[in-house]
Amino acid sequence: MRRDDVPLRDYNLLRMNIEKARELGFCFGVRRALKIIENATEGDIKIVTLGPIVHNKTVVARLKSLGVRVADNVDELKGGVTAISSHGVSPAVYEKIQLRGAKVIDTTCPIVRSAQKAAQRLAKAGFGVIIFGEASHPEVRGLLGWAGENAIASMNVDTITDEIVLKRIGILAQTTQSRGEFTAFVNRLTEKLLPHVQEIRIINTLCQETQKRQSAAEELAETSGLMIVIGGHNSANTRRLAEVCSPLVETHHIENADEIDAEWLHGKKKIGITAGASTPDEAIDQVIQRIESLYRV
Ligand code: SF4
Structure with missing residues (x-):
């Protein structure tokens, strides 16, 4: 299609480029935790997670639809099956869970x-x-x-x-x-x-998955006019991605596509996208679709 043939509403899209960081989204620890929980729900077992299994509302809502409930603290547990999140717990909490008669599914990341x-x-x-x-x-x-x-x-x-x-x-x-x-x-x-x-x-206890996401985000921020960082507002690794990008370029940390303000996109030629380790692919796709739709109006 020649440039003259492009409908006006698509014209801005030609000058705008959306690029995803080469490493972003779900890490292996989160994928592993979700697989363990989802497999367990197949046996029709009612599972209660101690705190959200990952720091992402979309993921927690999806698990809720499978019957997985969240308890805010050990005192709320009443036997049954309790899942420990990928963040792990202290030995004292582990012991308390068992004292309350709960069977434990441990998804602590290796x-x-x-x-x-x-x-x-x-x-x-x-x-x-x-x-x-x-x-x-x-x-x-x-x-x-x-x-x-x-x-x-x-x-x-x-x-x-x-x-x-x-x-x-x-x-x-x-x-x-x-x-x-x-x-x-x-x-x-x-x-x-x-x-x-x-x-x-x-002792170097840093997670290489996280480091790779941070380096990829930094690299992309250096060549972008705007960075959108997707992930739970209470997700530490997502906040860190925003911290890495913000000294380099205008950066916004959002949890879902609805939080995008059209003003941010104004005059930006390249928009970089990254996402925290607990952000599902659907959330990333929805953000990209929303940016594209805002350019078309
Ligand atoms: S980000 Fe956390 S859950 Fe994911 S691999 Fe690293 S330590 Fe594990």
């Missing part, structure tokens, strides 16, 4: 499980454990439980006081943190601790 084991090994060997992560995030709450009494979680070196500092310190990260920020944290913390401790052990 990468989170490795981080839990690393925290446990450090605690058993007498290390104080410092976790680079958001203390309120479910994965970090679980990790703290595995890391024993001398453990804290922090995103800010200044908040780490002498009380935690034993002679031997282990440092690890919430799996979905960015490599750059963890490196900066470790450097500052090492500088602060070295005069007081005998040993500092750093």
Whole structure:
């Protein structure tokens, strides 16, 4: 079709390019968790998940349609079958679930499980454990439980006081943190601790799936006029994608296509799309369709 033949309403689309990051959306840990739950529902078993199985409302709604209910805390459980999310839980929570007579389906991501084991090994060997992560995030709450009494979680070196500092310190990260920020944290913390401790052990617990998504998002942001980051507003790995992109280009974090404001698209030639590890393909497709429809009006 020659340019002159293009209907007016499609004309802007010719000048606009939508590109998806080369790595985006569901990670293997989330796919695995969903498969475990979906397989279990085939046996007509009523499953209650402790917290949302992943931080995405669309996914939680789909599971609800299969009869999977969400309990906000252990006290709401009344026997039956309880599923632990991909974020994992502390040993104390695991024990509490069993004490309430519930059978457990554990979908903890193997990468989170490795981080839990690393925290446990450090605690058993007498290390104080410092976790680079958001203390309120479910994965970090679980990790703290595995890391024993001398453990804290922090995103800010200044908040780490002498009380935690034993002679031997282990440092690890919430799996979905960015490599750059963890490196900066470790450097500052090492500088602060070295005069007081005998040993500092750093365990790289970062998830490579997350790192790949962050690098791909950063690369795309460098050549785009706008980045749309899709995923739950309470999804830590999605927020991190937005943080990686926003210093480079105008970036908006949305959970679904309805949140797109047509104003954002004005004058943008290339729109980059990325999505968090718990964002289903349908949500990504809906966003692309909505952007295309807004260009056509
Ligand atoms: S982002 Fe990484 S750690 Fe988290 S569930 Fe996915 S694979 Fe596992």
